[in-house]
Amino acid sequence: MNIIKSRAWELPESAVTPESDFINRRRFLKAVGMGSGALLGNSIANGASWGFPSRLNENYKGEDLKPTDYDLIKGYNNFYEFTTDKGDVQKLANQGWETEPWEIEIKGLVENPMKLEVTDLLKKTDGIEQRIYRFRCVEAWSMVIPWDGFPLKKIIDLAQPKSDAKYIKFTTFYDPKNAPGQRRRTIDWPYVEGLTLEEASNDLAFMATGIYGKPILNQNGAPIRLVVPWKYGFKSIKSIVKIEFVKKQPLNTWQDLQPSEYGFYANVNPKVDHPRWSQASERVIGAGFFSSRQPTLMFNGYEEQVSYLYEGLDLRKNY
Ligand SMILES: Nc1nc2c(c(=O)[nH]1)N[C@H]1C(S)=C(S)[C@@H](COP(=O)(O)O)O[C@H]1N2
Numbered sequence: 001m002n003i004i005k006s007r008a009w010e011l012p013e014s015a016v017t018p019e020s021d022f023i024n025r026r027r028f029l030k031a032v033g034m035g036s037g038a039l040l041g042n043s044i045a046n047g048a049s050w051g052f053p054s055r056l057n058e059n060y061k062g063e064d065l066k067p068t069d070y071d072l073i074k075g076y077n078n079f080y081e082f083t084t085d086k087g088d089v090q091k092l093a094n095q096g097w098e099t100e101p102w103e104i105e106i107k108g109l110v111e112n113p114m115k116l117e118v119t120d121l122l123k124k125t126d127g128i129e130q131r132i133y134r135f136r137c138v139e140a141w142s143m144v145i146p147w148d149g150f151p152l153k154k155i156i157d158l159a160q161p162k163s164d165a166k167y168i169k170f171t172t173f174y175d176p177k178n179a180p181g182q183r184r185r186t187i188d189w190p191y192v193e194g195l196t197l198e199e200a201s202n203d204l205a206f207m208a209t210g211i212y213g214k215p216i217l218n219q220n221g222a223p224i225r226l227v228v229p230w231k232y233g234f235k236s237i238k239s240i241v242k243i244e245f246v247k248k249q250p251l252n253t254w255q256d257l258q259p260s261e262y263g264f265y266a267n268v269n270p271k272v273d274h275p276r277w278s279q280a281s282e283r284v285i286g287a288g289f290f291s292s293r294q295p296t297l298m299f300n301g302y303e304e305q306v307s308y309l310y311e312g313l314d315l316r317k318n319y
């Protein structure tokens with residue numbers, strides 16, 4: 001397949017093209033009037049392969065953003081269920097840990113609780129789309145990721161929350177046999193995250209089942225994960241098995257671990273430093289030596305879309 005790399009835009013499988021070509025391919029498809037989202041991403045059959053190819057959502061095409069190379073997105077990971085070593089997640093998450101079949105449960109204060117295979121959920125949420133989002137880890141590094149998936153709001157609409165549901169609590173799998181990091185009790189497993197119902201209903205809140213037009217890989221949170229681009233990366237919980245509508249604010253894993261450093265909101269905010277480092281700028285993963293740092297933007301560049309959620313809230317206290 002490598003021999004036709006120079007004509008990447010003709011390839012039916014984005015899987016084998018270098019990701020720098022992704023940008024050129026999009027430009028080409030646009031030029032011939034196919035729309036830059038019509039990536040012909042022939043997906044390898046796996047748990048969340050349903051719905052591909054996805055179509056680019058014109059509202060989130062990341063006009064001024066350069067997607068990070070796929071090799072970096074899938075090779076530089078935080079997934080403590082496996083290891084704290086970013087370079088080793090890729091290997092350890094692909095040694096016997098199965099992400100298909102995968103059941104997901106939607107429960108709590110809802111009219112329509114359900115427990116179903118993730119593929120069946122995808123059918124109910126009616127198709128997937130592609131969105132290019134900034135991604136900013138609390139550790140002050142960043143990437144740009146072309147996600148495939150659907151808005152979280154679609155799950156809310158399916159579930160029909162009752163009036164006393166105020167938050168959504170998300171839970172990751174628990175499988176210490178296949179996830180070596182879970183054999184260590186450094187964290188009170190399973191990993192948990194949460195959003196207010198209002199945050200979760202914002203159009204930016206996304207459930208990802210793919211990256212770069214291909215089903216999401218184990219190390220990135222297969223078969224389904226949350227993506228909240230205006231918050232620090234730890235809010236974007238991976239490999240979800242349970243989505244619960246609750247009354248009280250859930251205690252998320254990082255807040256539980258170190259409440260003085262990590263809060264519930266975790267909105268990207270260059271003006272509020274982490275107790276141990278500045279959040280004013282970020283290291284851009286994959287950028288050249290001379291342009292490797294850039295200023296961090298309020299709400300990671302999504303201020304216009306999300307600031308209404310925090311009106312009247314002291315962001316210094318509610319970090
Ligand atoms: N279940 C789970 N989800 C998780 C994490 C984790 O360790 N376990 N790490 C978080 C952190 S700190 C970051 S920065 C992102 C990293 O996602 P990526 O490896 O796909 O880039 O996942 C988040 N979601």
Ligand SMILES: [Mo]
Nearest residue numbers: 137138233234
């Ligand atoms: Mo992170």
